[in-house]
Amino acid sequence: MNDVLAAFRSDDGSYATTNRYEIVIGQPRPNSKGGGGLQNIFAPFLRSGLAGYVEGASGLRGLQLRAESVQLPGRNLSTSDDPNIYGPIRTVADGVSFAEDINITFQCSTELWERKFFEKWQENCFDKKSWNMKYYDDYVGSLSIFHLDKQDNRRFGLKCMECYPKTLVGMDLNYAPATDIAKLTVGFVFRYWEALDINDKGTSILGNMANTIIDHAERNIMRNVPGVIQKLLP
Numbered sequence: 202m203n204d205v206l207a208a209f210r211s212d213d214g215s216y217a218t219t220n221r222y223e224i225v226i227g228q229p230r231p232n233s234k235g236g237g238g239l240q241n242i243f244a245p246f247l248r249s250g251l252a253g254y255v256e257g258a259s260g261l262r263g264l265q266l267r268a269e270s271v272q273l274p275g276r277n278l279s280t281s282d283d284p285n286i287y288g289p290i291r292t293v294a295d296g297v298s299f300a301e302d303i304n305i306t307f308q309c310s311t312e313l314w315e316r317k318f319f320e321k322w323q324e325n326c327f328d329k330k331s332w333n334m335k336y337y338d339d340y341v342g343s344l345s346i347f348h349l350d351k352q353d354n355r356r357f358g359l360k361c362m363e364c365y366p367k368t369l370v371g372m373d374l375n376y377a378p379a380t381d382i383a384k385l386t387v388g389f390v391f392r393y394w395e396a397l398d399i400n401d402k403g404t405s406i407l408g409n410m411a412n413t414i415i416d417h418a419e420r421n422i423m424r425n426v427p428g429v430i431q432k433l434l435p
Contacts, residue, residue, distance in 0.1 A: 217348060223355065224268050224305065226261050227343030229325065229365070264315060269384065270306045273346055273359060274299060274394055302367060302388045303344065309372075309383040316385050319366045326365065341365050344389055345397065358397035364389050 279296040307315045325340040342365060347358040368388030
């Protein structure tokens with residue numbers, strides 16, 4: 202009995218909870234005109250005090266932390282019957298599909314910049330004047346979903362490839378209590394997902410945020426250091 206209890210009390214044997222997760226939105230590849238990258242879409246909607254966080258993937262940290270709910274996507278094998286045998290029919294796999302969309306619900310800020318952000322991303326898919334569609338590779342990104350343990354370390358993860366926001370669900374405005382938060386649900390379509398290395402637990406959410414702040418501070422310091430001194434630094 203003690204062995205059973207010890208197994209469930211250990212970090213590896215305890216139950217997984219649904220309220221510990223993290224998402225990471227990957228940028229579409231910037232095109233030759235400087236467009237297509239999420240940092241270019243995101244920059245106009247950042248408060249001036251956060252403008253420095255636009256650089257790299259860390260510019261999306263605030264948006265990612267507002268994700269209230271998300272699903273780990275599934276996978277389906279299509280099958281067919283093989284009649285070319287004697288006896289009972291054998292069912293064989295003849296294909297694999299990742300058909301379902303991923304719905305993520307975000308808590309919205311007063312400025313609704315979460316909605317503006319995904320509107321701009323969608324507008325990277327088509328030309329608003331001619332209504333011509335743009336190149337696929339210029340608007341697809343990636344979406345990684347991690348399950349976390351009680352110490353907020355990544356224990357399982359999937360990376361959805363060739364991903365973009367297909368659907369922005371309408372937002373209801375009503376006379377609900379003033380404490381209710383406006384929410385935006387975004388439906389992401391993707392081509393396939395890959396399981397990430399569960400042995401590479403990475404850093405916790407707090408660790409990622411700390412690294413972002415440190416990197417930002419270092420960049421600001423280096424901007425104010427004279428060029429002669431910078432050459433002496435490692």
